[in-house]
Amino acid sequence: MPREVGLAVVGLGRMGRLYAEIVSRVVEGVRLVAVWSRSRAKCEEVARELGARCVETIEGIARDESVEGVIVATPSYTHADIAAIFVEAGKPVFVEKPIDVDLGKASKLVSLAERKGVPLLVGYMRRFHPDYRRAKEVVESGELGEPVAYVGVSKDPEPPPPGWLRDPRLSGGLVLDLASHDFDLARWFLGEEPIEVYAVGGELCCPGLGDFDTIVATIRFGRKVATVFSSRKSSYGYDVRSEVHCTEGAVFIGSTHVSTLAIARSQSIAFPGVSWFQKKFFEAYVEEVKHFARVVKGLEKPLVSGVDALKALCVAIAVRRSLEDGKPHAVPC
Numbered sequence: 001m002p003r004e005v006g007l008a009v010v011g012l013g014r015m016g017r018l019y020a021e022i023v024s025r026v027v028e029g030v031r032l033v034a035v036w037s038r039s040r041a042k043c044e045e046v047a048r049e050l051g052a053r054c055v056e057t058i059e060g061i062a063r064d065e066s067v068e069g070v071i072v073a074t075p076s077y078t079h080a081d082i083a084a085i086f087v088e089a090g091k092p093v094f095v096e097k098p099i100d101v102d103l104g105k106a107s108k109l110v111s112l113a114e115r116k117g118v119p120l121l122v123g124y125m126r127r128f129h130p131d132y133r134r135a136k137e138v139v140e141s142g143e144l145g146e147p148v149a150y151v152g153v154s155k156d157p158e159p160p161p162p163g164w165l166r167d168p169r170l171s172g173g174l175v176l177d178l179a180s181h182d183f184d185l186a187r188w189f190l191g192e193e194p195i196e197v198y199a200v201g202g203e204l205c206c207p208g209l210g211d212f213d214t215i216v217a218t219i220r221f222g223r224k225v226a227t228v229f230s231s232r233k234s235s236y237g238y239d240v241r242s243e244v245h246c247t248e249g250a251v252f253i254g255s256t257h258v259s260t261l262a263i264a265r266s267q268s269i270a271f272p273g274v275s276w277f278q279k280k281f282f283e284a285y286v287e288e289v290k291h292f293a294r295v296v297k298g299l300e301k302p303l304v305s306g307v308d309a310l311k312a313l314c315v316a317i318a319v320r321r322s323l324e325d326g327k328p329h330a331v332p333c
């Protein structure tokens with residue numbers, strides 16, 4: 001039987017808990033050896049339930065020889081500092097998106113990983129979903145001509161609850177927390193670097209949020225273009241769609257419904273909507289963990305690298321500047 005790859009999960013909130021379960025119960029060839037969370041009680045509870053060890057400190061995970069790779073799912077403003085501890089220890093890291101909210105810290109992490117030769121994967125998971133992978137294959141095959149424009153729509157059902165995720169300084173706000181998925185996809189599909197952005201938006205649907213809740217960003221790449229529309233409120237559920245327009249055709253990814261079950265009445269036909277991202281992208285998270293295990297074994301290079309994630313952060317910075325002063329901004333890095 002092939003040797004199992006020992007993985008640790010750091011941060012056991014919504015995402016960390018999901019990854020811990022995927023590692024221990026869903027993906028073959030990996031083993032959850034250790035977990036850490038800020039709350040000791042949560043750490044011990046998850047460890048007991050999933051047969052892993054609760055390690056007292058992040059440094060303890062970095063020193064643990066049974067840990068071959070680490071999944072970091074802590075709040076966005078802590079990513080670069082925490083990931084750097086594992087990179088320093090020579091352990092491959094899969095850190096959730098965004099790479100960080102701070103460009104200086106994020107750039108330092110990417111340089112450190114390059115210098116040490118330690119793989120760094122960042123969790124822009126849409127790239128792992130079977131529909132997006134198939135779309136990428138079709139676009140790359142050239143059968144639709146050249147990809148020239150990307151259109152992305154990303155809407156959360158509800159604004160984030162009070163806490164770090166609601167605070168744009170800690171989460172990056174709507175622009176970095178949600179819309180950056182589309183900044184990453186636009187660059188991935190179009191195969192060019194983003195040059196300049198112009199964005200408009202406001203507090204249009206969720207007064208008092210303290211952040212832009214609705215934005216439209218236009219991005220100019222070398223010769224190509226993209227539009228990204230993001231909202232913190234979608235009354236009919238989670239809604240994520242993309243289009244890649246090509247010179248000889250187009251691909252359309254996603255819809256407002258996941259099931260083919262339709263209930264037809266005299267006035268309408270209704271499809272069950274998509275409730276939440278963890279349901280819609282479950283397969284993508286599983287594929288991401290499988291990919292990370294192959295990265296740890298040295299069989300593959302990270303599909304979403306630190307440099308890719310830095311680019312998404314740089315676009316987000318330019319979008320934020322444009323939203324604030326109403327002018328076009330060059331992508332600063």
Ligand SMILES: NC(=O)c1ccc[n+]([C@@H]2O[C@H](COP(=O)([O-])OP(=O)(O)OC[C@H]3O[C@@H](n4cnc5c(N)ncnc54)[C@H](OP(=O)(O)O)[C@@H]3O)[C@@H](O)[C@H]2O)c1
Pocket residue numbers: 011012013014015016037038039040042073074075076078096097098123124125177277281
């Ligand atoms: N790719 C995706 O689809 C996707 C979706 C959602 C979120 N995310 C990303 O995943 C990351 C985690 O989000 P989440 O929704 O899982 O967050 P969450 O539910 O708030 O969980 C955060 C975890 O980090 C711990 N934590 C809190 N503050 C910390 C600090 N200052 N230092 C270290 N650990 C701390 C918490 O510990 P205690 O609870 O024990 O205090 C908890 O275990 C974020 O970066 C987010 O952007 C990605």
